[in-house]
Amino acid sequence: MAEQQKLPPLVTALRAAAGENAASFHFPGHNRGRAAPPSLTKLIGQRPFIHDLPELPELDNLFAPEGPILEAQKQAAELFGASETWFLVGGTTCGIQAAIMATCNPGDTLILPRNSHMSAISAMVLSGVIPKYISPDYDCDWDIATAVSPSEASSK
Known part of the structure; x- marks a missing residue:
């Protein structure tokens, strides 16, 4: 057994x-x-x-x-494969805000999909980041936005 x-x-x-x-x-x-x-x-x-x-x-x-x-x-x-991992205490919002605020400086440009989580907007406001929105692909069969294509991301 x-x-x-x-x-x-x-x-x-x-x-x-x-x-x-x-x-x-x-x-x-x-x-x-x-x-x-x-x-x-x-x-x-x-x-x-x-x-x-x-x-x-x-x-x-x-x-x-x-x-x-x-x-x-x-x-x-x-x-x-990380030296340490911490679990979020405030859910997705906390994690997204922490990631943006820890890696971006005031005046930096952040490329993100138009359908990003709302917390990305508040993180950009709090950190002084300038958004550059790109459009994700759309799956008509499922009626949902999907991934950002490499060509869309590289054109920005």
Whole structure:
């Protein structure tokens, strides 16, 4: 019989915390799916919300990790071939703003697709960056914008 692969540290901690079935008085207020938006629970059910937990003491601290978050960051860094990896504490917005503000100076030009995340705009305002918008390709079959073509990017 094949040996079962060890679960990642955060998955293990989340599984243990969700398994306690304790009363939930914290954010997000989904209350293990019972208070999640009905439109969403009709689509995916209540089960995904069982593990929708905030920073509880048993799940570690994103700002000063010492337990499963620290171990998960170390494993992620190794996987990415990086010396260190930090998990975002403010979601996509935080990551995009940090990336732009850490790499651009006031007056720099940033080439980005017209359909970029809204946080890119606020990051450019905060850092004094000048946008140069390009248009992504469009997939008519799926009715969505897709990637920026190399020719579009190189023409700027």
